[in-house]
Amino acid sequence: MTGSTMNRQGRQTQPHAAPANVNVTQTEMITGNRGLQIEEGLIFDHGKLDVTGVDFAVPDDTVEHRLGNFARTSVIGLPGLSEPEAVRHYVRLSQKNFSIDTGLYPLGSCTMKHNPRLNEKMARLDGFMNLHPMQPHKTVQGALELIDTLADWLKVLTGMPAVAMSPKAGAHGELCGLMAIRACLEDRGDARKVVLVSDSAHGTNPATAATCGYAVEAIPSTRDGRVDLAALKARLGPDVAAFMLTNPNTCGLFEREIIEISEALHEAGALLYCDGANFNAIVGRVRPGDLGVDAMHINLHKTFSTPHGGGGPGAGPVVLSEALAPYVPLPYIKHELGEYSLVEIEEEAVEEGGKPFGRLSAFHGQMGMFVRSLSYMMSHGSDGLRQVSDDAVLSANYVAARLKDHMSQSFEGPCMHEVLFDDRFLKDTGVSTLDFAKAMIDEGYHPMTVYFPLVVSGAMLIEPTETESKESLDQFIDTLIALTERAKSGTAEEAFHQAPTMTPRRRLDETQAARNPVLRWLPDTPTAQAAE
Amino acid sequence: MRYLPLTDPDRSAMLQAVGVASIDDLFVDVPQAARGVKFDDLPRFASELSVERQLTHMANKNMRAGSSPFFIGAGAYWHHVPASVDHLIQRSEFLTSYTPYQPEISQGTLQVLFEFQTQVAMLTGMEVANASMYDGSTAAAEAVKMAMRITRRSRVVLSGSLHPHYRDTIVTNEAHTDSELELCPHDMRGSEDLCSMIDDKTAAIVVQTPSVFGGLIDLEKAARTAHEKGALLIVVVTEIVSLGAVRSPGEMGADIVVAEGQSLGNGLNFGGPYVGLFATRQKYVRQMPGRVCGETVDADGKRGYVLTLSTREQHIRREKATSNICTNSGLCALAFSIHLSLLGEKGLRKLAILNHQSAVKLANALCEIDQVELVTPNFFNEFTIALPKNAHRIANALADRDVLCGVRASRLFPECPGIGRYLIVAATEMNTDEDRDAFVRALKEVLR
Numbered sequence A: 001m002t003g004s005t006m007n008r009q010g011r012q013t014q015p016h017a018a019p020a021n022v023n024v025t026q027t028e029m030i031t032g033n034r035g036l037q038i039e040e041g042l043i044f045d046h047g048k049l050d051v052t053g054v055d056f057a058v059p060d061d062t063v064e065h066r067l068g069n070f071a072r073t074s075v076i077g078l079p080g081l082s083e084p085e086a087v088r089h090y091v092r093l094s095q096k097n098f099s100i101d102t103g104l105y106p107l108g109s110c111t112m113k114h115n116p117r118l119n120e121k122m123a124r125l126d127g128f129m130n131l132h133p134m135q136p137h138k139t140v141q142g143a144l145e146l147i148d149t150l151a152d153w154l155k156v157l158t159g160m161p162a163v164a165m166s167p168k169a170g171a172h173g174e175l176c177g178l179m180a181i182r183a184c185l186e187d188r189g190d191a192r193k194v195v196l197v198s199d200s201a202h203g204t205n206p207a208t209a210a211t212c213g214y215a216v217e218a219i220p221s222t223r224d225g226r227v228d229l230a231a232l233k234a235r236l237g238p239d240v241a242a243f244m245l246t247n248p249n250t251c252g253l254f255e256r257e258i259i260e261i262s263e264a265l266h267e268a269g270a271l272l273y274c275d276g277a278n279f280n281a282i283v284g285r286v287r288p289g290d291l292g293v294d295a296m297h298i299n300l301h302k303t304f305s306t307p308h309g310g311g312g313p314g315a316g317p318v319v320l321s322e323a324l325a326p327y328v329p330l331p332y333i334k335h336e337l338g339e340y341s342l343v344e345i346e347e348e349a350v351e352e353g354g355k356p357f358g359r360l361s362a363f364h365g366q367m368g369m370f371v372r373s374l375s376y377m378m379s380h381g382s383d384g385l386r387q388v389s390d391d392a393v394l395s396a397n398y399v400a401a402r403l404k405d406h407m408s409q410s411f412e413g414p415c416m417h418e419v420l421f422d423d424r425f426l427k428d429t430g431v432s433t434l435d436f437a438k439a440m441i442d443e444g445y446h447p448m449t450v451y452f453p454l455v456v457s458g459a460m461l462i463e464p465t466e467t468e469s470k471e472s473l474d475q476f477i478d479t480l481i482a483l484t485e486r487a488k489s490g491t492a493e494e495a496f497h498q499a500p501t502m503t504p505r506r507r508l509d510e511t512q513a514a515r516n517p518v519l520r521w522l523p524d525t526p527t528a529q530a531a532e
Numbered sequence B: 001m002r003y004l005p006l007t008d009p010d011r012s013a014m015l016q017a018v019g020v021a022s023i024d025d026l027f028v029d030v031p032q033a034a035r036g037v038k039f040d041d042l043p044r045f046a047s048e049l050s051v052e053r054q055l056t057h058m059a060n061k062n063m064r065a066g067s068s069p070f071f072i073g074a075g076a077y078w079h080h081v082p083a084s085v086d087h088l089i090q091r092s093e094f095l096t097s098y099t100p101y102q103p104e105i106s107q108g109t110l111q112v113l114f115e116f117q118t119q120v121a122m123l124t125g126m127e128v129a130n131a132s133m134y135d136g137s138t139a140a141a142e143a144v145k146m147a148m149r150i151t152r153r154s155r156v157v158l159s160g161s162l163h164p165h166y167r168d169t170i171v172t173n174e175a176h177t178d179s180e181l182e183l184c185p186h187d188m189r190g191s192e193d194l195c196s197m198i199d200d201k202t203a204a205i206v207v208q209t210p211s212v213f214g215g216l217i218d219l220e221k222a223a224r225t226a227h228e229k230g231a232l233l234i235v236v237v238t239e240i241v242s243l244g245a246v247r248s249p250g251e252m253g254a255d256i257v258v259a260e261g262q263s264l265g266n267g268l269n270f271g272g273p274y275v276g277l278f279a280t281r282q283k284y285v286r287q288m289p290g291r292v293c294g295e296t297v298d299a300d301g302k303r304g305y306v307l308t309l310s311t312r313e314q315h316i317r318r319e320k321a322t323s324n325i326c327t328n329s330g331l332c333a334l335a336f337s338i339h340l341s342l343l344g345e346k347g348l349r350k351l352a353i354l355n356h357q358s359a360v361k362l363a364n365a366l367c368e369i370d371q372v373e374l375v376t377p378n379f380f381n382e383f384t385i386a387l388p389k390n391a392h393r394i395a396n397a398l399a400d401r402d403v404l405c406g407v408r409a410s411r412l413f414p415e416c417p418g419i420g421r422y423l424i425v426a427a428t429e430m431n432t433d434e435d436r437d438a439f440v441r442a443l444k445e446v447l448r
């Protein structure tokens, strides 16, 4: 190759061959940018107070204001961007994110599956998006019907008789479930003080129990990664209100003694709360209602594919057993004589035999998420949903099988939709779980969930989901095997410590961020420009 | 099935690699009693076209804002969202990423959060803000808990200006703590004496401005009294656009400001998802709930962002966390932030003026009708009127004439007798002169 081939315009059509003595990747950058990786300042660095990207009609100066003496006189300091500047700012920022659409995102416990775009289109239908929550019921019959239809799907899929739709995320659902449990127990005249939580539980479980006014105690896991039934039974007593169990649990295992757990609890007058974050492993196949569960939240933003949006929004409807069904938050939907309405008032609920425990938020739930999840459920149908759990579980087991001889799987036997490894395979390599995760980033993968659950050392929880092809899984597995070998080779320790190196930013100093919190931009000098 | 990439040959090969004969062998841990369930009552898979038809059919049964004159507010407001906002939030990398746990590949989301926190702090007149809560009402409930932690007191006064949904959310959240809530009767005319309710056992007083009735509330005296007695002032704002025209809660002495951010960037969506704003003073940050993004440097010394102060949070602190929140309203916060960046100071102020004028024009016209009286003399884009007859019947009659005229006070305060004639009306930049004329005309007809 000579590099001198030219077309008829005199434009070179082959790259120059690299001379042996020049390292082309080390060139000093003038802008700080690196090709498609473009540095982007804060809006406060380049926005201006007198620029706006929104045009309005001219205000009518003949209207006399009625702000009394409340009119704002100070400058807020908000920079504005014209539309082209704004579009560029946010597109550039978006390019600094990894996403499901970018690549495999095996973040255990988070179910990072493909988010179908049909759902987005449906949520943006004028007749859903432009509805106000306080419109007269007769003007929102289709919206109430949608929520009721989704509620039916959730009840059938879980085999539970009731569902509270208003919780806004998983943790909010936990709160709803525990409030229902508390209301039920108090109604029996049997207020209890303690909620037991499995030691492998997500942090929201103990935090929620505390929010609901309970003392929290942990129940240990056995060496096979499941709840220690004997320890649980030993702790049960007249002070225990409920046990919070995640099933499948956060070690990626099915709690095979769940029915015994439920029976033991019920016998002791307590109730079983199930964290349903991992419902994706069993949807369309197993009903929590057949397992003795009293309350379970479902993260619609996991199992039912509503996008995580960089941290939310979610939705966390809670299914309830017969015993808990009367204890619901307000409002809820009533379907009578072909008409839908919202029961918003306690008296009305009580007339119907309900025992509502209050209100969890303004209005009545995450409608935008409801439309998306119903669209997802209808697309799959019962057969498709069963295939979802089958493929999710198969994929995780496939990853487990192929990595078994390379990484250290924490627990024997088939896993559910995610597989847990610990850091034993990194022993004496000088490479930590964190280093390993960061090295994956340079290879184009989002790391798995690390250091959670807390029951094994240096946890790595891999959830591939059902929306990866076999080729994609194989490439991922091959990459992990190669990284494992590199770590064990003893020659790459420093490279692991330095990873990632190909990202917009390298490892960040979290200690400095926490010690000296800088949580907002501040002007160096007071804003001199006044607003119009 | 269009969303599932595995083929049957793939599945067979994978089962073989796993060393089992069938997929059922992977579910051996499921108790016998729960196996073999059939879901015959549910439909089978459906094409895009079919799903689209069914859902569009449901959507078409609703009467949407904008299809006719529309004046409903009461905590959620109908505003125009620029086309670029919805386009940008659908960028794959924003839409389909998780909470930014790996900062090196999440600088986009993190920088957005840092900008969002700054915008919220500026707008509310506070020093710092967090990365969002579920919505305004849950943010208010968290603020009450935070104030009790800071003051180590348990008495909290809920003003009669407060949206009843917010009040009830706080009450429900405090049902199982040893807090002592004092609920004031509804305050339509902004005449309650906030100062007299604060004593030296008070942790906080919660006031909403504009109030649920739309009235602007003076907070300065209450702030002074609260601070003299060692209590905190929590200010609730359900219409964030108001802060483009009225003095910020921070300027009036607030210690914690919680707000509903839906009005910027987010559609009405029949009540959710929305975005809770949470702002406070720097000295209280370690008691704040929720995620917070902070500035730092990377290994090369370059400016970058991380989630920080996580020792407050559930994943570290478990039952001792300041809140149980995990997932928040990231994408709605992004929409809020993009809309506000497009507006800037200049655009926000103009938007606020247009809202105010739209409401003033409507209030003036309505009050020219015989026996219709304005109850809230100072307001932003929402006000309350007294009607000569029952507001429930009138609102229904107006809905029959395709005018969605507002929220009757009796829907929000069903427990209060004597509130039946009051109607809470909002008008925004979306309403035209024709809309307002149609409202006035229809009301005259109905009252005739």
Ligand SMILES: Cc1ncc(COP(=O)(O)O)c(C=O)c1O
Pocket (backbone or CB within 6 Å): A109, A110, A169, A170, A171, A172, A202, A204, A205, A246, A250, A275, A277, A278, A299, A314, A316, B325, B326, B327
């Ligand atoms: C096992 C488990 N439980 C609970 C939660 C909390 O759910 P959310 O983030 O929706 O509040 C999560 C999600 O992060 C989880 O993984």
